[in-house]
Amino acid sequence: CTHYLFIVVVAVNSTLLTINAGDYIFYTDWAWTSFVVFSISQTLMLVVGACYYLTFTGVPGTATYYALIMTVYTWVAKGAWFALGYPYDFIVTPVWLPSAMLLDLAYWATEKNKHSLILFGGVMCGMSLPLFNMVNLITVADPLETAFKYPRPTLPPYMTPIEPAVGKFYNSPVALGAGAGAVLSVTMAALGCKLNT
Numbered sequence: 001c002t003h004y005l006f007i008v009v010v011a012v013n014s015t016l017l018t019i020n021a022g023d024y025i026f027y028t029d030w031a032w033t034s035f036v037v038f039s040i041s042q043t044l045m046l047v048v049g050a051c052y053y054l055t056f057t058g059v060p061g062t063a064t065y066y067a068l069i070m071t072v073y074t075w076v077a078k079g080a081w082f083a084l085g086y087p088y089d090f091i092v093t094p095v096w097l098p099s100a101m102l103l104d105l106a107y108w109a110t111e112k113n114k115h116s117l118i119l120f121g122g123v124m125c126g127m128s129l130p131l132f133n134m135v136n137l138i139t140v141a142d143p144l145e146t147a148f149k150y151p152r153p154t155l156p157p158y159m160t161p162i163e164p165a166v167g168k169f170y171n172s173p174v175a176l177g178a179g180a181g182a183v184l185s186v187t188m189a190a191l192g193c194k195l196n197t
Contacts, residue, residue: 032173035137039130039177043099044188046070047125050100051117051192060108067100095132099125103189118189126185130177 049070050063106121107113 035173036177039133040181040184043126043129043181043185046096046099046129047103047122047185048188048192050103051189052195054103054107055114055193055196058112060104063100063103064097067096070096095136098132099129102128114193118186118193122186122189123182126181127178130174130181134174
């Protein structure tokens with residue numbers, strides 16, 4: 001019972017994080033900063049739940065299954081954006097599945113070695129998700145155009161969309177997210193495995 005409750009709680013929280021991550025494009029002046037923060041948060045949420053689930057069952061493939069649960073939850077939850085007047089192609093689901101597949105691959109290729117899963121799987125998952133997230137964003141409608149076309153009446157003045165200052169903070173959000181994610185994901189992968197012992 002505790003096992004399935006954990007899966008539901010983590011997957012639901014992942015969904016909430018994803019909805020926030022889809023929203024960051026509205027904060028156009030801080031878009032890249034937010035991209036890094038949200039990419040890392042999603043990476044950590046994915047890796048802790050996927051590693052827990054993977055080592056609990058001991059079956060390579062369950063990390064991908066867990067990512068699929070997160071994805072489906074998110075698709076269902078994001079249907080609510082229709083009610084807010086947003087186009088469905090604007091707020092999209094970050095691509096978790098390839099990163100989860102890398103976790104499964106690390107576990108399978110090392111013959112279910114938990115330490116390899118933590119080290120290799122954690123690094124690969126942490127480095128890949130920001131990249132897949134950015135690839136996903138390339139398909140998104142222009143953020144400024146969408147933000148002005150679908151204004152939110154409850155949006156406070158300090159969050160009003162403004163022209164972004166690209167490169168104001170750093171030049172490569174994917175590299176920064178991947179670097180930080182690779183380090184932090186190893187710790188969270190270890191935590192996910194530890195929860196089973």
